[in-house]
Amino acid sequence: MTTTYEHIPVMRDRVIELLAPALEADDALLVDGTLGLGGHTEAFLEAFPSLRVLGIDRDREAIDQASARLERFGNRFVSFHGRYDQLGEAVDSLGDGRDVQGVLLDLGVSSLHLDKAERGFSYVQDAPLDMRMNSEDETTAHEILATYSLDQLADLFRNLGDEKLAGRYARAIVSHRETQPFGTTGELVEVLQEATPYALKDRGHPAKRVFQALRMEVNNELGSLEAVLPVALQRIALGGRLVVMSYHSGEDRLVKKVLRTHTSSSAPLGLPEELPEHRSEFRDITRGAEMATPEERDANPRSASVRTRGVERTRKATR
Numbered sequence: 007m008t009t010t011y012e013h014i015p016v017m018r019d020r021v022i023e024l025l026a027p028a029l030e031a032d033d034a035l036l037v038d039g040t041l042g043l044g045g046h047t048e049a050f051l052e053a054f055p056s057l058r059v060l061g062i063d064r065d066r067e068a069i070d071q072a073s074a075r076l077e078r079f080g081n082r083f084v085s086f087h088g089r090y091d092q093l094g095e096a097v098d099s100l101g102d103g104r105d106v107q108g109v110l111l112d113l114g115v116s117s118l119h120l121d122k123a124e125r126g127f128s129y130v131q132d133a134p135l136d137m138r139m140n141s142e143d144e145t146t147a148h149e150i151l152a153t154y155s156l157d158q159l160a161d162l163f164r165n166l167g168d169e170k171l172a173g174r175y176a177r178a179i180v181s182h183r184e185t186q187p188f189g190t191t192g193e194l195v196e197v198l199q200e201a202t203p204y205a206l207k208d209r210g211h212p213a214k215r216v217f218q219a220l221r222m223e224v225n226n227e228l229g230s231l232e233a234v235l236p237v238a239l240q241r242i243a244l245g246g247r248l249v250v251m252s253y254h255s256g257e258d259r260l261v262k263k264v265l266r267t268h269t270s271s272s273a274p275l276g277l278p279e280e281l282p283e284h285r286s287e288f289r290d291i292t293r294g295a296e297m298a299t300p301e302e303r304d305a306n307p308r309s310a311s312v313r314t315r316g317v318e319r320t321r322k323a324t325r
């Protein structure tokens with residue numbers, strides 16, 4: 007069976023433009039920490055004929071599908087099955103003890119997850135409450151719904167889902183599970199629909215934010231992002247670049263905060279002159295967070311929430 011890949015990766019051309027100055031060298035290595043179906047990686051391998059890409063994904067199915075898609079690039083593409091916060095280990099597995107010229111993180115789920123009903127990511131199809139990106143992980147959405155307290159559920163929906171009805175939905179879930187355990191995504195959707203006041207029925211699908219929060223919790227997405235940023239920045243060579251694409255306000259806040267500390271001087275306040283060792287090691291290559299163009303947003307609804315930030319290494323301190 008041949009697979010066709012009709013999705014154009016989010017902000018493809020702009021992401022290439024942002025990383026390009028770092029990838030011109032003959033032996034350049036790009037780490038695509040969120041390989042997915044390999045759309046961005048394919049575009050990079052086509053644009054830079056001597057580039058090598060190390061593609062990381064925690065989802066085995068994504069690795070398999072992307073590897074088949076990228077087979078024609080031979081050993082210019084290497085995959086690593088694991089979390090992107092294992093970036094150091096993944097780069098070391100190449101065996102040449104090197105730094106990297108580029109790192110790309112295109113966070114969140116891929117169409118592979120949403121289109122496969124049985125994985126439980128989608129609220130429009132009935133399926134087991136799973137939502138694990140790596141099916142070898144232990145925690146599922148079902149377990150969270152069965153074991154989290156009322157307060158934990160409400161905090162989760164509020165913090166990771168920006169859900170205004172967080173408390174109300176948490177109460178509905180706890181009261182439902184007292185009579186019967188949750189079976190499928192469809193049952194959860196029904197409980198959320200019943201708990202939504204009539205006046206708010208037209209504010210979008212009631213399950214959207216709850217599903218997002220559950221997915222982010224099941225996969226510890228913010229934890230993994232917090233862990234990868236310092237590792238990625240540390241492994242980037244002089245002149246190398248990092249680009250992160252977030253689709254959630256909490257993710258973008260975290261990226262902004264971490265990047266800001268690396269692009270700011272570490273000179274103590276009141277020092278008359280900045281010493282060389284206090285100079286920042288990175289500079290911004292985006293002005294704040296960049297968004298997709300209106301044309302792209304019209305053509306691809308997933309791009310509507312993207313926030314893209316990037317930095318370049320301008321100094322490598324000797325430690």
Ligand SMILES: C[S@@+](CC[C@H](N)C(=O)[O-])C[C@H]1O[C@@H](n2cnc3c(N)ncnc32)[C@H](O)[C@@H]1O
Pocket residue numbers: 015016039040041042043044045046047062063064065068088089090091112113114115116117139227230231
């Ligand atoms: C938005 S998709 C990437 C799409 C890709 N850029 C493309 O063009 O096809 C995000 C991918 O990152 C993976 N992912 C999410 N969190 C991850 C993590 N912590 N470690 C490794 N992979 C992760 C998901 O499994 C998914 O395949």
